[in-house]
Amino acid sequence: MVFVWSFLVGGLICVIGQIMLDIFKLTPGHTLTTLVISGAILSGFGLYDKLIDFAGAGASVPITSFGNSLVQGAMQEAEKHGIIGVVTGMFEITSSGISSAIIFGVLGAILFKPKG
Amino acid sequence: MSNNKKKNLTPTQQDYQSFAKDREVKRPVVKNCIRAFIVGGSICTIGQAISTFYMHFFKFTEQNVANPTVATLIFITMLLTGFGVYDHFAQFAGAGTAVPVTGFGNAVISAAIEHRTEGFVLGVGGNMFKLAGSVIAFGTFSAFVIALIKTLLIQWGVL
Amino acid sequence: MKKIVLLIFISVLFLVSCATNEEDNRLTSESSQDITKISSNTPIDQSFTNKVKEEVLNREDIKGVRGVNTKDELLLAIEVEEIKQFNEQDIEKEIKKTLEKKYPNKNFKISSDQKIFIELDDLEKKIQNNKVDKKELEKKYKNIKKLLDDPA
Known part of the structure; x- marks a missing residue:
């Protein structure tokens, strides 16, 4: 059943992105940035975690989950170390997405030839 | 425009x-x-x-x-x-x-x-980081603002 | 292009049908309770867990329960109904509070995490088939508990 919900929720988030591109005529950069910030805001209200519980990968695969991981990491450190934790803890949970993108980016540049 | x-x-x-x-x-x-x-x-x-x-x-x-x-x-x-x-x-x-x-x-x-x-x-x-840069930059900054506000609210006993 | 769309559609259908098979398994949680009621030869008596599992299953929003107990501690994994999964962490805390009030001299650890459910299901089967002795049971129990406290 979680597969159906991950399909629906993931598709819905992508449709929201598509509406931003087509109707509000934002650039892809603007769209993705807005989505990440929305993820961070939802996480601030404690709602994004519940969405992940409900929809599984449907909520953790879209780029909005970056915003969620950043806020979660910051809040976790802040609980332990006070305000300074907000700065130090931010990339603790989110490292997977960004690290993999960088690592596979460099790997791709080594392995593949650019096409015309 | x-x-x-x-x-x-x-x-x-x-x-x-x-x-x-x-x-x-x-x-x-x-x-x-x-x-x-x-x-x-x-x-x-x-x-x-x-x-x-x-x-x-x-x-x-x-x-x-x-x-x-x-x-x-x-x-x-x-x-x-x-x-x-x-x-x-x-x-x-x-x-x-x-x-x-x-x-x-x-x-x-x-x-x-x-x-x-x-x-x-x-x-x-x-x-x-042509495209990714803005995602990372503004994602981090907004997360910082949100986490800061939330931490302060918790410290002041509002949340 | 049409072929690719058709391919994606078929794979999604395939995955959804895989999911329903998994669900059938879980719905037989009632019978799994029967399986783990064997308390005569188990290294640590599981009758307390069986009692608690029945109580928790009585709740409308709980679809399945798995659990194992050591001398003073009980580790429980709950599976919440689909739509209610939005609040599964709150339901988890509620159940823990209720159980701690009812049995104040026991320690409870509840989790709504699917991984804990899978691990406890495994452990229950091993206990029922007498494949573990007391030391191994406690070791596996500790390992599952460590997963619970694993930071995200």
Whole structure:
């Protein structure tokens, strides 16, 4: 059943992105940035975690989950170390997405030839 | 565009603006949304299958299975981008491939591959973050603001 | 292009049908309770867990339960109904509070995490088939508990 919900929720988030591109005529950069910030805001209200519980990968695969991981990491450190934790803890949970993108980016540049 | 609206346009310029707008390529919004829904949903469902695989056969819990899932998806993206297949999907599905983490991966990896001819340090390293940069920068900054506000509210006993 | 869309559609259908098979398994949680009621030869008596599992299953929003107990501690994994999964962490805390009030001299650890459910299901099967001795049971129990406290 979680597969159906991950399909629906993931598709819905992508449709929201598509509406931003087509109707509000934002650039892809603007769209993705807005989505990440929305993820961070939802996480601030404690709602994004519940969405992940409900929809599984449907909520953790879209780029909005970056915003969620950043806020979660910051809040976790802040609980332990006070305000300074907000700065130090931010990339603790989110490292997977960004690290993999960088690592596979460099790997791709080594392995593949650019096409015309 | 918005600056033009504020200035006083002469009638000829106003005519031109409406002429240009008429000639703009109309976007098939509904068709794009349906494509984005199907492809985006499929990518997330594939991600769910990967998550379930990792949860059953490895020591990952529901809380931290997103990490290997995202890494696997970006690895697959690297293969698709390297063989030039990802662009076809992106053309077809628009936001359906751009919004999931695969779109972020593709932006970084395709920029890295493309600028390889300029050398690794300046070309690959310097150009990798063209699109990803704003996502990371503003994501981090907004998370900082939100976490700061929330921490202060908790400290002052409001939350 | 049409072929690719058809391919994606078929794979999604395939995955959804895989999911329903998994669900059938879980719905037999009632019978799994029967299986783990064997208390005669188990290294540590599981009758307390069986009692608690029945109580928790009585709740409308709980679809399945798995659990194992050591001398003073009980580790429980709950599976919440689909739509209610939005609040599964709150339901988890509620159940813990209720159980701690009812049995104040026991320690409870509840989790709504699917991985804990899978691991406890495994452990229950091993206990029922007498494949573990007391030391191994406690070791596996500790390992599952460590997963619970694993930071995200």
